Amino acid sequence: MASKLQSSFPALYVFEVLTLLLCPSGLCDCRIFPSIAHGSHKDVSSFFSYTTVVKYECDKGYVLVGESKITCRNSHWSLPAPQCKALCLKPEIKNGDLSVDKDQ
Numbered sequence: 042m043a044s045k046l047q048s049s050f051p052a053l054y055v056f057e058v059l060t061l062l063l064c065p066s067g068l069c070d071c072r073i074f075p076s077i078a079h080g081s082h083k084d085v086s087s088f089f090s091y092t093t094v095v096k097y098e099c100d101k102g103y104v105l106v107g108e109s110k111i112t113c114r115n116s117h118w119s120l121p122a123p124q125c126k127a128l129c130l131k132p133e134i135k136n137g138d139l140s141v142d143k144d145q
Contacts, residue, residue: 071118077125094112
């Protein structure tokens with residue numbers, strides 16, 4: 042398999058060898074992304090990067106608190122994962138008024 046890979050994609054083969062030498066399995070593991078309640082994450086890393094970039098989004102009815110993108114290099118995350126907090130919208134009051142200036 043290695044010889045087939047090497048002959049078909051020499052640059053990719055060299056990249057894989059360098060990755061194994063510079064970052065052996067277990068020492069630089071950024072493949073397990075921090076999960077968040079009421080939201081999802083997506084790996085948005087570039088293909089030839091040694092840095093993992095994860096982007097977070099919240100489910101409908103929730104707002105993201107914290108950075109939407111965090112990065113990992115050498116098994117260390119740049120920041121803690123953000124959180125998804127429930128939106129608390131102003132209540133609608135029939136025949137009345139609400140004296141709160143905040144939206145949430």
